[in-house]
Amino acid sequence: MHTRRKFWIGFVCGIIMVLLIAFLILVSGALDLSASGKPGAIEKTLAPWAFERSMAGRFPKKNNPFANDASAWAAGMAHYRENCLICHGAPGIEGNELSMGLNPPAPALDAPEVQELSDGQLFWIVKNGVRWSGMPAFGPTHNNAEIWKIASFLRHLPHLTPEEKEQLRQGMQNNRNHQAARADGRVAEPSVEMNNER
Numbered sequence: 001m002h003t004r005r006k007f008w009i010g011f012v013c014g015i016i017m018v019l020l021i022a023f024l025i026l027v028s029g030a031l032d033l034s035a036s037g038k039p040g041a042i043e044k045t046l047a048p049w050a051f052e053r054s055m056a057g058r059f060p061k062k063n064n065p066f067a068n069d070a071s072a073w074a075a076g077m078a079h080y081r082e083n084c085l086i087c088h089g090a091p092g093i094e095g096n097e098l099s100m101g102l103n104p105p106a107p108a109l110d111a112p113e114v115q116e117l118s119d120g121q122l123f124w125i126v127k128n129g130v131r132w133s134g135m136p137a138f139g140p141t142h143n144n145a146e147i148w149k150i151a152s153f154l155r156h157l158p159h160l161t162p163e164e165k166e167q168l169r170q171g172m173q174n175n176r177n178h179q180a181a182r183a184d185g186r187v188a189e190p191s192v193e194m195n196n197e198r
């Protein structure tokens with residue numbers, strides 16, 4: 001047989017084998033895709049990389065029209081307090097109890113890795129969310145100007161004044177009241193039996 005033909009037959013068989021193995025892994029149920037399952041090394045490296053590639057051609061390449069605008073921060077902070085604090089917390093403020101069960105976790109947004117993102121990337125992530133994670137899209141509920149103002153506030157996060165921190169803390173109070181009520185036993189805990197259920 002022609003060596004070139006042999007090569008192509010081998011090549012196609014190789015691809016079929018790889019697809020078959022991937023199919024068998026999925027069909028066997030070996031992968032734990034629950035939020036309490038730990039992601040494997042492939043998922044941990046491949047998912048952020050694939051997301052970055054997918055975002056690359058999509059995010060706006062302009063600067064934030066509300067950059068360094070203190071009245072925009074104030075408007076952005078009001079949205080942040082209602083929509084983001086529960087998961088991401090803020091410097092000196094922890095997220096709500098639901099944030100503890102997120103997988104992947106919600107990162108602290110004052111962290112250098114997040115602040116390194118461009119204005120347009122921040123805008124795009126907030127507008128469109130991150131599929132296969134707890135990060136929601138805010139585009140369906142907020143217009144572009146509101147989202148740019150939220151992004152402007154994100155830049156201000158590492159430099160919050162004590163007054164701003166206090167305002168954010170007050171916003172968390174309702175959530176904390178619920179947590180305190182659980183700790184006091186005012187909200188029924190699930191039974192041990194239920195905790196053992198998968």
Ligand code: HEC
Nearest residue numbers: 083084087102104105106107114125126130133134135136
């Ligand atoms: C229900 C929880 C939840 C809420 C509410 C939420 N986020 Fe997120 N967010 C996440 C998670 C989880 C991730 C990590 C996604 C990932 O690993 O790819 C994330 C990622 C991000 C990122 C990207 C960080 C990075 O390193 O790439 C930004 C920016 C962000 N969120 C901003 C916001 C803003 C602003 C709001 C409010 C308007 C918000 N998030 C509301 C859960 C949440």
